[in-house]
Amino acid sequence: MSKDMHPGRVFAFMILLAIMITMSYVISGQLFKFGAMVISAFTTGEGAESAMQAGELMHKLTPVHNGLAVIVAIVMTICVVQRFLRTKNEMRGAFLKRMFLYEALAVGVVVVLFPFFWMLCTSFKPSGQELVISKTNPFDIVPSEPTLDNFRRVLKTDAASVAAGALDPIENKKNFGTYFLNSLLVATTAAFLVTLFASMGAYVFSKKELPYKQQMFMLLLATMMIPGMMFMVPQFFMVCKMGLFGTKWAMFLPHLASVFGIFMLKQFMDTIPDSLIEAAQIDGASEWQVFRVVIVPLALPIILTLFLLTFLFHWSNFLWQLIVTNFENPLSITLPVGLALFRGQYTSELGLIMSASCFSIVPIAVLFLFAQRYFIEGMTQGAVKE
Amino acid sequence: MKERNLIIIAVIAYLALVFVGWDDSIATSPDGRTILTFWHTYNDQEEVILREIIKKWETGNPKFTIRPVRIPFDGHKPKLRTALTVGQGPDMARVDWSFVCELARKNAVVDLGTLGFETIRAQYLPAAIGSCNVGGKFYGLPDQSNCVAMFYNRQMFRDAGLLPATAGDSAEAGEFENVLPKTWEEFIEFGKKLTDESKGQYAFAMLNTLWWNLTFLNTYGARIVSEDGTKCLIDSDAAVGAVEMMASLFAKHKIEAGAWRPGAITPEQGFVNGKYAMIMMGPWNLAKFKNAKMDFGVGLIPAGPAGTSTNVGGTDVVIFKGSKYAEACYSFLTFFTNAENQVRWCTALNQLPINLGAYDLVKFEDQHLMTFMEQMKHAGPNPVVKDFGLLEDLVNPEIEAVLSGQKNAKEALGSAAKKVQERLLDS
Structure with missing residues (x-):
């Protein structure tokens, strides 16, 4: 140890290094084991015996994933120690703080992502083993006998479903792919239309002069106090009378008028200066052009936020979609309703639910990934008063 | 510009999706036969057998075709x-046993007595058919029935010295059953040997909902409502005794894990x-x-003052008044639940029969199911009320107050009885 090394800092570094080594070994160990598990599951066939074969293959791969985890831990240790030694003495305090911060963030990431990892691992577990926890290491949730049977059953590509599907083509359409496509159509169309109508409504309430405008807005807001359940039967009655029962229109038509959306967008549009609109009008812009060229681009973060929230609502709206679904027609069954078919009176097919959930979170994750910049911007609008 | 391109791609992708997937219509093959719609909640394996039985029935009834629709x-x-x-209901449906009373009170389902049910009523398991009896009339018939029995972790029994270390495989199940506790007193004695709080191991774990608690109540001969459904009897001495015993398992004897508390490890998972040596569970698990590679056994529920007993679960099938073909529906449902088809159903799916005629014909390879069949013979009737969910909501918090030591059993059940009488039976 060089003379200028502060013993307190070295001690703190050693502790942080120990935590980092443990974390990197455990996390990378689980991830490599997961990789080995996926390879084993893919290279074996269908049924309980194949799961056992996959288990044997995984067992053989144990030295590989354990070795890789050790290598990752060693490489990271070398990098961090080298970096620490290269850092000037007066900067080492800041280095340690940053190291602590990264470790704390890593813990946060693990906590946030753990349920998703659990979902992925459970989807590979054979029926009956979903709740079994490893006796040697309770945190080791990667299955020891993996199988793709849950995915096969969900997508109806297993032998029994293929045989049944050959007899009845309608039954064959009752698969996760159909439900997924239906939900995607319903949620996207609903989100687009709600956003369109709400932004036009909000523009009028925010920037136009109308008699009794304030009172009308208050009346609209008052409707938010009435629980949505109250409207369910009358809305269902109307949908049936319109001949829309069991169609995709029925899934979202009654929810197109979103008071919450109008309120949220109006609050944002109130902050857009009127002078911008006046400037556009002086340049000869029509009402539609003002809305399209001035209002929409400026309110884009909040409009995208509303799009995302509406998409999420319709993507997971179980009760209404259940009521208007015509179960004789698989083309009207959406994802939340389709997922409920895996739950019985006393038992749930946890493996099937988890494997279906693996697919169902994809659109939400993709949408959030693309729109997160606007989403976060939209959520923090108004947080700072200038 | 990049974002603009992204938006254009997204819009084109969406339009393509609409073009491909919007169509709601689906081809059906009308062949001139009258369609009877049957809404059910069976799983994949059950639906295969259902369709097989439907085919058999349609052979004898060529004018009709049954359309099974899973919900x-x-x-x-x-x-x-x-x-x-809105008049969009099916001709017949499979419903939870607790839903029949509500449908009957709302005048939505057909009284099977008008279709000649009295002549075949004796075929059905009395405890199961009880849930269809509303005011002396039968508005449905059972299609599937369950009860709970006591599951034992044999390894934990061996570790506690309650079973010889050599005993273990299913071949020695008889030997194992001989050592099981026969009464609640013996159960408590076993429990003390099986519990090791320092390791987080408990002899027993239970849930607290009225349906699960009926098992305890029935072994004490307690009833929730009178037979005519007008008076709440949950504050009887028998019920107080049962709930006091339940509470003592947790508070006094400390052999119950407190699995009924929110956030606790559930009995199944433990x-x-x-972690838990004994739990009450149904045949569905x-x-x-077995898939979890557990070494377990199944025995009868320990006896209380009224002997061994259990609860009854399962589903019933009903015919709706909106159907124009009630007689044809009745013909199908009685065919579906007759002894012959029950044997096929139960042996293929490892389920308990609801037709007494099938009891002597069904032979399971799995001895545990035979134990369930024996247990089912001792099942007590379920309370038939118009809203079983509300009954649970009124009673469960009171029993929880006893389990957590906030109230004594007499006080809590007295309060529950008053609420049930006022809000459910008299309203």
Whole structure:
């Protein structure tokens, strides 16, 4: 140890290094084991015996994933120690703080992502083993006998479903792919239309002069106090009378008028200066052009936020979609309703639910990934008063 | 510019999606036969056997065809309620046993007595058919029935010295059953040997909902409501005794894990992971526990003052008043649940029969199911009320107050009886 090394800092570094080594070994160990598990599951066939074969293959791969985890831990240790030694003495305090911060963030990431990892691992577990926890290491949730049977059953590509599907083509359409496509159509169309109508409504309430405008807005807001359940039967009655029962229109038509959306967008549009609109009008812009060229681009973060929230609502709206679904027609069954078919009176097919959930979170994750910049911007609008 | 391109791609992708997937119509093959719609909540394996039985029935009834439509069990009540409101209901449906009373009180289902049910009523398991009896009339018939029995983790029994270390395989199940506790007193004595709080191991774990608690109440001979459904009897001495015993398992004898508390390890999860030695469970989890490679056994529920007993679960099938073909529906449902088809159904799916005629004919390879069949013979009737969910909501918090030591059993059940009488039976 060089003379200028502060013993307190070295001690703190050693502790942080120990935590980092443990974390990197455990996390990378689980991830490599997961990789080995996926390879084993893919290279074996269908049924309980194949799961056992996959288990044997995984067992053989144990030295590989354990070795890789050790290598990752060693490489990271070398990098961090080298970096620490290269850092000037007066900067080492800041280095340690940053190291602590990264470790704390890593813990946060693990906590946030753990349920998703659990979902992925459970989807590979054979029926009956979903709740079994490893006796040697309770945190080791990667299955020891993996199988793709849950995915096969969900997508109806297993032998029994293929045989049944050959007899009845309608039954064959009752698969996760159909439900997924239906939900995607319903949620996207609903989100687009709600956003369109709400932004036009909000523009009028925010920037136009109308008699009794304030009172009308208050009346609209008052409707938010009435629980949505109250409207369910009358809305269902109307949908049936319109001949829309069991169609995709029925899934979202009654929810197109979103008071919450109008309120949220109006609050944002109130902050857009009127002078911008006046400037556009002086340049000869029509009402539609003002809305399209001035209002929409400026309110884009909040409009995208509303799009995302509406998409999420319709993507997971179980009760209404259940009521208007015509179960004789698989083309009207959406994802939340389709997922409920895996739950019985006393038992749930946890493996099937988890494997279906693996697919169902994809659109939400993709949408959030693309729109997160606007989403976060939209959520923090108004947080700072200038 | 980049974002603009992204938006254009997204819009084109969306339009393509609409073009491909919007069509709601689906081809059906009308062949001139009258369609009877049957909404059910069976799983994949059950649906295969159902279709097989439907085919058999259609051979003898060429004018009709049954269309089985699967709906989720979780939402079958709101789905039926709303569909019936606008006249979109099916001809017949499979419903939870607790839903029959509500449908009958709302005048939505056919009284099977008018179709000649009295002549075949004796075929059905008395405890199961009890849930269809509303005011002396039968508005449905059972199609599937369950009860709970006591599951034992044999490894934990061996570790506690309650079973010889050599005993173990299913071949020695008889030997194992001989050592099981026969009464609640013996159960408590066993429990003390099986519990090791320092390791987080408990002899027993239970849930606290009225349906699960009926097992305890029935072994004490307690009833929730009178037979005519007008008086609440949950504050009887028998019920007080049963709840006091339940509470003592947790508070006094400390052999129960407190699995009824929010956030606790559930009985099922604790059992498969070797934390709980005994749990009450139904036959639906036999396959799961086997797949989990557990060494377990099943025995009768320990006897109380009224002997061994259990609760009854399962589903019933009903015919709706909106159907124009009630007689044909009745013909199918009685065919579906006759002894011959029950044997096929139960042996293929490892389920308990509801037709007494099938009891002597069904032989299971799995001895645990034979134990369930024996247990089922001792089942007590379920309380038939118009809203079983509300009954649970009124009673469960009071029993929880006893389990957590906030109230004594007499006081809590007295309060529950008053609420049930006022808000459920008299309203």
